Amino acid sequence: MSERKTPRLMLLGLIAVAVIGSAAVYLSPSADSKASEALDNAKSSQKLQSLAELDGKAPASRKLDVQTWNTAEGAKVLFVEAHELPMFDMRLIFAAGSSQDGNAPGLAVLTNAMLNEGIAGKDVGAIAQGFEGLGADFGNGAFKDMALASLRSLSAPEQREPALKLFADVVGKPTFPADSFARIKNQLLAGFEYQKQNPGKLASLELMKRLYGDHPYAHSSDGNAQSVPKITVAQLREFHAKAYAAGNAVIALVGDLSRAEAEAIANQVSSALPKGPALAKIAAPQEPQASVNHIEFPSKQTNLMLAQLGIDRDDPDYAALSLGNQILGGGGFGTRLMSEVREKRGLTYGVYSAFSPMQARGPFMINLQTRAEMSEGTLKLVQDVLADYLKTGPTQKELDDAKRELAGSFPLSTASNADIVGQLGAMGFYNLPLSYLDDFMRQSQSLTVEQVRDALNKHLSTEKMVIVTAGPTVPQKPLPAPSDKPAEQPLGVPEH
């Protein structure tokens, strides 16, 4: 299958859940947009009839009743009942990502990968067959901040109960068998070999190193060829005992369950985990030096990555930066970067920018691939687009469109059980209030051009960019002139 563009990333990272009391509040037109509205209506009436016929009401979003409580062992639970399908999703999130590796890079990933490799009486194959025989899906993964374990199962007691029992043993009482450990380490080491042939991966590893220096976000979650062989089963046991403790866990639960059933499930899982408190939060990173580095690589394209430190999850400017980034390069067509680099010049398949707010300050990053002989010109073009955007900020029309897009895409964030469980997990993990999404939408819809521009300039600077490129060194060619038929502004949509 070949798609026209890379599927859009979740624009907000964590827009979701929350019951939006009255969506109309956020979507009321501001006085500034009246002129644009009139123009849009005039334009659209000649072309798309369906647009002119829209009544201007805001799109509805799903009403969710999020229930939350703590288990006796201290795990935080977030639960949404959804009885339409005979299934449920559970996701456990632990502050057990690679930022907790200490001096053993790879420890968090290895511990997480070893969960389903052995429990009392069952080896890896038997565990897999146990889930499969019930039709259940087990999932796991470890990242910078968090480690996950998830279960999707049919909700009838005949499948649910044995699936939960197996899941609780896997997450709470793994045996970390030595033979599996050797195999998993080997797979990680093979992965490092594979990375050597992936210029994009090499560039992003180098970028994180330069961006974070000595900070725990600097190293790859997978560790490296030197650190992984040294890690022992004893270290895994110790890591599991503290990082997979109930007090360090969030349990997100969605599906065909009553509150009483959800409580019983949360208790069963929580009591199977090691006892212990939440781990301390990691420290803030230091500002890096601006730099440009090149990795020589015999690929056909050159990878370009530009980054600086962004924000943490609690930053009050998140809404302004998120909306501002959406206009710059937040996915899809029509962003400033996509328009200049792909649509007008055909230099890339996709160019994206993103803030990744994390527990400590996550990166702001722009990345793309382009043909090697135009990489220097393309890098300059990207820098110019950013500089121009920081200088002037978005136009009123861009801002209005971005707000409309945000309001329209909001229901997508809670479309399925899988979507909801992801949102609940992130909200629980970052300790956000249940009103978080409500607040986020309200803030976003009330932002002005000046507020967005000021927030972008407060956090970003063209002077601070850490740049890494990976590709072959070849004679450079000038960029093609922009297409003489640049993509026009979108057809107007009547304001809500």
Added chain:
Amino acid sequence: MDTLCSRMLLFLGLAPFMTLAATPPPTHQFTLENGLRVLVREDHRAPLVTSHLWFKVGSADEAPGQAGLSHVLEHMLYKGSRKTCAGEASRLLESLGAEENAFTTEDVTGYYQTLSPRYLGVVFELMADLMTTADLHVDDLETELAVIREERQLRIDDDVDAAVLEHFTSQAHVANSYRTPVIGWMHDLQHVDAKELRHWYQSRYAPGNAVLVIVGDVTLAHVQPLAERYFGALANRPVPRLLRPVELKVPGERKLTLQRNVPAERLLMAFNLPGLATAKDLHTVHALRLINAILGGAHGARLQKKLIFTDRVLNRVDTHYDERTRGDSLLLLTAELADPPLTDLEGAQARVWEQIETLRTTPPSPEELERARTQLIAQQVYARDSIQEQARQLARFQAIGLPWRILDEDAAALAKVTPQQIREVAATWLIPERLSVAHVRKVDVR
């Protein structure tokens, strides 16, 4: 239906499957006068709707020298039309908050949007316009071809596994057009003829060659008038014959050896098999799906258990059988040898073959078959969690010319397959005369 249900209950002991089988979601079907077939499935869980407009044209329809034409056309559709300027359709949809994209496969070219139901009319008006009045300017074609060549570099040429798979697939199909890569060979992407592209558009984007599937928080009364208004106005046009890529009865044993810059050696194997649309009886296809699940389609399947967990000769192995194809299909195995290696490629292939030979000679235990069956049925339940996935499934059946109701009967059909039939189907189809193999050896280019 009652007898079927009670038999399944006995067979599976799985009550929740029955809940679903007994109450399939309300699904409506109608055909416009111009031949456009429309399916509407109601799913009222969230205030969203997904609209999938698929055309029955893909790389399997392309002549040699034209590889990638359908995909180029998919890109070019957004470059302006009577009602839109270049890029406008996407921007407009995005400004409404839609999750939208387009894709091309061997069998189809699809356009989809997921958004608030209140905007469904906008989607229909846009898509009706794009499928009939696209500009397809020569200047835009050159710019877009540059984008597509970048896409090819990114997805295929700079990704050794994707490049190997493309090469191998082109060998695994002997006498049918599934050998053509969806994105097109690079040499074909250097020169795409604007006239040929226009002809492709005019001949393949007829309403009668398309299916429209709507899933979400809508009713027939909401969707039908909108479909009549926007798509109903389009002229009836000739519909091209639906080509079915069919393989030779005895394609013969084939082997390809590649030297590539891989970190560990790779083994690929593929059997030429029928799909749902070409099998003489569906029962064979259901048995093949279960064989795939038993052999290598799950983490706890035989190949994984024996060759990764126990013998450790492989780092990774997966099998895949896609039965929902317009023509014949493949059971495809991809494996990466352990590094450092415990056996060579010939040795690894022999060990895989041993597992296949066991399937050909010994029926699986009832428990093992039950496990495979349960996985497949549960995945069908889980598919209902996503309106997009439901739409894809419905559209796929429509697009390959099969009734979507096969989906509703899936659990019952799987329940009928016996261990003995698994052995028989394996013995009939998993034979050397249907096998292609690729050995990918290491070479250091640097």
